[in-house]
Amino acid sequence: MQKSGNFNIRGLLGGLAVIVIITGLLRTFLTGGFSASNKVSITFWNGFTGPDGIVMLDIIKEFNKENPDIDVGMQRIPWATYYNKLTVAGSEGRGPALFISHADAIPRLRRAGFVDYADDVFTGDGAINPKDFDRYVLDRVKFNGRFGGVPLDVHPQGLYCDADMLKKAGIIGPSGEAKVPETKEEFLRAMDAATIERTDKQWGYALTVWGANMRAVMAQFDGKFLDEKGNSVLNCPENVKALEFVAGLTKKGKVPPPSNGLGWFGFRQGKVAMVWEGVYMVGDLTRVNSFHYLGGPIPVIGNHMGTIGNSHVMCIRKNLSPKEHDAVIRFVRYLSTHSLDWAQAGQIPARVSLRSSERFKGMQVQSAFAKQIPYVLFPPKTPVIFEFMLQMDLACEYAVRGQKTAQKALDDAQKETQAIIERDRREHPEDYKS
């Protein structure tokens, strides 16, 4: 038998053991030594990774400095896994004191049973006036006549333009600078003008997230997800018109074919002149040097201006100690009052008063997108939001790819979503009272 062969694996195990001991000791040495202070510590979870998170961290740093008795600790989890972790931790009683939820996710989260009401933010000393929010935004967080959270921002979809490409295509205003199209005719003209046939083709406009693009037009036609009774009306004529427009662009070859997948990347790469995307994408563009972009409302294709949007809502956990609760309320008010700093990251403050400030007007994309605020359509307020949107997006995919007509795709989706809603009513009758 060979001696070295005998030595090797056991030597490897021994080596591993040594490393484990050394790193373990080093860890205890480095993490230990933090003594408990008499500050109230509150945990704040959100999905603000990337540049957003840095902006939020700065706001928290400032708050901690101004409030020496409170220590807010933020934990960022990428949105893709955020709700999973939040649900798991929340149902085990380890959830954060304060957390961000998208407006449309609150009904679902409430089912996990750890979301408290946030009424105290709006009453007592230093209260925030609920009138400083758009009514329909507040409606999204109202449950049983109480506030299920405090909206931090509104983030609608809007039109992004590559100024250089539009200018080159001759889409200019009186001043000779690129002009952001506002009407359907202007939009289609700009789309054609900026589309250039080359070996390396350049497009005037590209779809991004098909379902979201369709919903932006749907808002302009006054389309609806649910009727007053909470039944699915996905196949209403308004929705069909919206989907027909979006799918029609592909059919007529005005936009890259479905197999292309240019979308937002193409825009960032300078191969697409216009896209519709969420206001939060601004942060993505600031990284690209020497890129001249302009923001504007989605061109009016339907009856009036309109778009799809959502809100980040600050939600409070149940069973906080009075001290923690008090600290959380103070922090929520602070964040709400300072949401202009947050807007910098690519958001529109939920507070109406902040939007009229000079500082906000200085943020070109944000303030341009904010013109749509009165007409923003939110995703439906239903606990089965995930399955609902899944079916709707699938319908849009079928229509854009030309597998089904818009009418047929939405008819099918209406049946599916209605079945989902009816099942949920059977399984959770308590959520459908009143």
Next chain:
Amino acid sequence: MTYIQKRNVTGWLFLAPFMCSFFLFVFVPVCISLWLSFVQLDLTNAAQSKVVGFQNFSDALKDDLFWKATHATLNYAVLMVPAVLLIGTALGFGLYGMSRGRDLVRGLIYLPGMLNVAAAGILWQWFFNNEFGLINFTAKRIGLPVLPWLSDKAYAMPSVVIMSLWWTIGATSIIILTALQQIPQMFLEAAALDGASQRQTTFKIVFPILRPVLFFVFITTTIGAFQMFGQAMILTGGGPEFSTRGLVQFMFETAFNGFRFGYGAAISWLLFGMIAVFAVIQSIVVRRDS
């Protein structure tokens, strides 16, 4: 105590540390997920969950999305399992047959496996991109047809398989190589002394010795293929039209995004059933051969 008893006691002592961990972190969760599949979970108070019998299972069998996901999973497995077995074994033998540079090539083949799935997925997403992807760009240059790799139903799954092969085949090849290297040299020398040809040695001696390891590769590859999740999630998000949305992704999203944990558990157990059927067939085939 008899010798046999003593032997058993010692044996169980050897097994004890693993069994404790296994019981706590696998067996209990498995039992919980079995229970889950028969209830409609109440997240606020799990103990009060409503027992619904086989409702979750029958719902799944009536669910169009379940069948779509099953189709995607089977599609992936049918492409992936034979590819991994054939190519992996071939590469393992190839490595073994190298006169020089074996360690280098082994390292190179395994290198992609060191990347996390996000990095590997993003990289290939770019390779596969229609418009500015590397593969289509090169194809155009040398006059090959340009394919809609990720955005067409016909090509999306094969694309996911190609990326998965690049990412995971190294492990299979290394296992085969290791098994070959672990064959005591004296066996082969004895065969050579007896005048056996190379082919005879391979089929009469090497493969029988390799059988347990090949069986291991069979089973784990099958399990892995049926549980495909991350790659498709990143490359295609499950599209186009759910053609690459496998059962695990369906289960995960149903449970964690749709909050239907009972239904998710039932999907898991149906998937378990499918894997088990395949595994049993495989082991019968392998045993009949021996």
Next chain:
Amino acid sequence: MKKPSRIVTTFMLFIGLMFLMPMIIMVLTSFKSEKEVMEPSSVIPQHFTLANYSQAIHSAAEAPIMMWSLNSFFVSCATTLLVLVIGSMAAFALTRIRIKGAEIVMNLLVGTMMVPSQLFLIPLYVILSRLHVLDTPWALILPATAGGFGVFMVSQFMRSLPPSLEEAALIDGCSFWQVYWQITMPLCGPSLATLGVFTFIASWNDYITPLVFMEKITNYTLPVGIALFQSSYSTQFGLTLSTSLLATLPLLIVFLVFQKQIIESMSSTGLKD
């Protein structure tokens, strides 16, 4: 078995290069600017930039990279050590001592591998919470030792070894512990080293478990921590590639440094004589 042939060697070198190519492209792309990043016409960066890396690291205050690396090393090494020891002991009991019920245990073990583990996230979270190990490295290490993969793999390798040596040692009066440590372990060196490599890499790259089981930022592992600098909204190719490379780099360094030892234990048969 076969004479090493030149054709096989050349072919395998070519295959190796095929596997390497995407990695090289990845490294090159990570040095491209955001605008250039997806230009297929120039694989080599025209405007070499470190922007992706500086953004990935950002600032030390928000990104305790050293702490994350330390956590990753601790977790991966401890997991590997435990998996190898516990797993080889279990495999030894199942295939060499051949205890009563070995068949049942084995079937149970392989059977549970077939249940998708994604669903275990909640039960595991609850169990770890009750054990008071959440937000500590043990929440990552302990569950990793329970997987059937390692035991199954080592068992199958042990099965392909001739039992004659061990039987002889037992007749000579060695205890099972001595046989395990002095005969079987060295004989299984290659397979254990291979399993060790797999375990280490899997543990290092684990993403969802640390994300869910860890709370304080100083307890994050490297891949999880470093991913915090990516935006959730859109993929930034250059940034994703550079952060992934940064997270994989320590892994590569470990393997380069210990290459000789690992490869020796991977390929030594212990029975060469």
